[in-house]
Amino acid sequence: MHLHWETLAEGVHRCRLPFLDVTVGVVRGDRRTLLIDCGTTLSEAARIADDVVELTGAAVTDLVMTHHHFDHILGSAGFGTAVLYSPAAVARALTTGIDAVRAHALQYGTDPERLDRAIAGVRAPDHVVTVANLDLGGRSVHLELPGPGHTDHDLVVVVPPIGADETPVVFCGDLVEESAEPAINAESDLSAWPLALDRLLELGGDDARYVPGHGAVVDAGFVRAQRDWLAARRES
């Protein structure tokens, strides 16, 4: 195993990539295996792909990209046969907007050669998503845009429980961060972000495990506190 994976429910796992501590999630069904976000480079993608086979016994068939930041999307070049799902803004970022993605990645210290190898392999997503349910075989996931926040298109992935002893798992993208304060930048919508977290809490409920885009898995209380922190910043 190349990376350290945590198991959140049966067939539901996540790891934190060493570069930028970005979360990658896996949801294994009987027929399909879904990856959530994919890192920045082909070498990260190759490690993820190997580990998913070792972890689940199956290769990645589907990939959801949560938002257009490079560390969540450029590794998609390493999953050539997977069906790709993303918001429309990610489709633009991977095609006409790729120069801006490249510049952003360089700002954050991505190795230029590795970056260009990844960029050479990216392609437009197969499905542009606003809301969808994917049936993976014995396990389904719900994709939704809960509203603007970190960006104007943060897609979240909700994994409902399949047994009485399971709790929902919510992959939050960068709408929630644990290892640092939420990343508020020029494209963030601070006035709407608390409302997006209200919707996230509605989707997951009080018992869910919430998986941030960066940092440790948190509970509903943490998400609520981050919502209040954002709301206070909006008012100050």
Ligand SMILES: [Zn+2]
């Ligand atoms: Zn981001």
